[in-house]
Amino acid sequence: MTEQPNSPVPQPVGLDLIAPEMVAPMLRRLALAAVAVGVVAAVLLALLVSWPVAVLAGLALGAPTAVYAVAVQRRRMWLAGSELRARTLFGSRRLDVAAATGVEVLVYPGRLSRIVLRITTGPDSRIVPLAMYTDAGSGRELHILGLRALADALSHTELAAALAVSAVLVEQLRAEARDAPLPDRPLYRAVQLVRSRDSVQPVVLGDRDIAALS
Secondary structure (H helix, E strand, O other): OOOOOOOOOOEEEEEEOOOHHHHHHHHHHHHHHHHHHHHHHHHHHHHHOOOOHHHHHHHHOOOOHHHHHHHHHHEEEEEEEEEEEEEEEOOEEEEHHOOOOOEEEEEEEOOEEEEOOOOOOOEEEEEEEEEEEEEOEEEEEEEHHHHHHHHHHHHHHOOHHHHHHHHHHHHHHHHHHOOOOOOHHHHHHHHHHOOOOOOOOOEEHHHHHHHOOO
């Protein structure tokens, strides 16, 4: 029997709005500063109270910030084919986008508005950041490769909502590719739509909202 060539392994595509290597130096400095503050506080308090109490106080002061900096530095998200992979401080999780049972677009309005994609597969769900925009008309958007990978993965589901969102992402990557102004970009229009409603709570875009964006 002739062996079939192995199928090519899909290359992971990062889904981080901000490249981790850009913020890693700042996060390392933040973690070191937090540790230094905790140590100094413990030494100074040891002059007034017992060492165990001083050490506990130093940990309470410096540990939360240091742990937060390490957690943010470790957090990553990739998409390999239809498999969504997320790394956290305590491990990693995987979710099959093609088997999604729910796909929603949420907008968090505010001075810095965020728009995200929530993908649910059975009891598990993951939030994928798509873009964030300021009131001043600037912001940061998911790069073209990430949009393309997400759109492709969503197009392989059997959900009508996923197919509609996939079409919006395709329009967004086309707008980014031609450097279109923000009003011509679907994700920005979605944020503006929610802002016009004067909502202060996260809003899940309905089917009509999604259809109007593509």
